[in-house]
Amino acid sequence: MNAEVLRNEFPMLVAGDKEAKPLAFLDSTATTQKPASVIDAMDDFYREHYSSVKRGVYRLSARTTEAFEKTRKDVAKFINAKSEDEIVFTRGTTESINLVAWSYGRKFFEAGDEILISGLEHHANIVSWQLVAEMKGAKIKVIPVRDDGDLDLSKLPELLTPRTKMVAVAHVSNSVGTVNPIAEIIATTRKLAPQAKVLIDAAQSSSHIKIDVQKLDCDFLAFSGHKMYGPTGIGVLYGEYDVLDSMPPWHGGGEMIKNVTFEKTTYADVPARFEAGTPAIAEVIGLGKAIEWLNNVGLDNIRKHEEQITQYALKQLAEIPQVKVLGNPKERGALISITLDGIAVGDAAMILDEENVAVRSGHHCAQPVMDRFGVDATLRLSFGVYTLERDIDRFVAGIKRVVRLFA
Known part of the structure; x- marks a missing residue:
């Protein structure tokens, strides 16, 4: 499976890649983009x-x-x-x-x-x-x-x-x-x-x-x-x-x-x-x-790709001291929730949007989970078949900008 090639089947992402700041869509847990065949x-x-x-x-x-x-x-x-x-x-x-x-x-x-x-x-x-x-x-x-x-x-x-x-x-x-x-x-x-x-x-x-x-x-x-x-x-x-x-x-x-x-x-x-x-x-x-x-794509192929992207993201996030990842489960799906020391995740999401990086901030309709971990909200980045390492790089660069602005 070639995620770069598959990405071209998604009109929204093709259009987003042509913007001055290309779109990094990292909110697939909320909803996925649609391939042209579905449309x-x-x-x-x-x-x-x-x-x-x-x-x-x-x-x-x-x-x-x-x-x-x-x-x-x-x-x-x-x-x-x-x-x-x-x-x-x-x-x-x-x-x-x-x-x-x-x-x-x-x-x-x-x-x-x-x-x-x-x-x-x-x-x-x-x-x-x-x-x-x-x-x-x-x-x-x-x-x-x-x-x-x-x-x-x-x-x-x-x-x-x-x-x-x-x-x-x-x-x-x-x-x-x-x-x-x-x-x-x-x-x-x-x-x-x-x-x-x-x-x-x-x-x-x-x-x-x-x-x-x-x-x-x-x-x-x-x-x-x-x-x-x-x-x-x-x-x-x-x-x-x-x-x-x-x-x-x-x-x-x-x-x-x-x-x-x-x-x-x-x-x-x-x-x-x-x-x-x-x-x-x-x-x-x-x-x-x-x-x-x-x-046609194959769920096993999708799962393998998303696992690679998730591990890449976790590795990049581990290098930013202000980032705390919520949980460390034995098996993780295609999403990561984080908090930022001393920085409201809502503010971080708005700064990321200025960079055309789309992520979700809030309690994610899971308030008891937030209460369990002692946080009000998290910043959630989530992945799909079309997520590429460059999307993660854009997110990480945006988080570093957030840290410089608020820390």
Whole structure:
């Protein structure tokens, strides 16, 4: 894989390279840039065969429906689901988690039940469970985080009890970069709390690490299109079919029904039961093209490249005394969070923007993680298939300028 060549497939980056100060885009954890093939596929839909799906028998609708459902099959194959019927389209990871909380949780949680999450979670995998826990009288428990940023899994056996109904854990932390050993967590859960369901937040892993839901034996897996070189507004919830089939709909409207009368409504089978209303058709088509693109590049190739870039960045940052890296996990994803001695990270981000270096500052929707490490916010640089060493060099030069200005 040649990252320099692949970078030319991203119109935004090609344009940015022509600016007086070339763009160094280091915010791929928040959202990835889009290759031309994804943009073209969506543009082609709007220009050549725009129509709704499922409802029409005319040729345009049939063509669009075929493309729409092909993506469902492609997603199932991408994560090795047993069937495309286990794939539900949502607006993103956040909505996928909320769907499970509000459908499964409202039906099956009871007072005194326990929901186990980790101390590394994004707010989407915290607040969703807090809302349903408050409604049902359930309790949230947290796997603690060690100083190095890894989860303290020695606590897992005592946290899992006969009252555990859900274990919801991120595959990769969006704030520290920790790659959690989800296979180990799932295996321990199956052994010690077999009644519990397991949800994996794969928002930060779906475009970096090969996922096999059958091998993992998770009940649910959630991820977003825009973090894997696809469009915003589209996400995926994988659910094991029998589990999904036991869950009631959480939105009402068109397409999620079998029959409607004023007296009673019966609901469609999975997955249509969870896809009320006209879907994000162009976005689904874009997601399908993004998956095709990822398959062509190869997740193993992407992971290898990102590991090299991450190690290069860590080495460069280690030479700046004012920089402190948040955590040192055994396995790190394609992101690094830092703080700067005596310098507000928000100020640093603005100076970096003057250099056309795009990074994220703040709590990254992970305030409990910030609290755990005793910081208000971090400066986060994150990488994708198109990240080059020269982008890191631009960032490091910008940080050195920040230090000269504020130190």
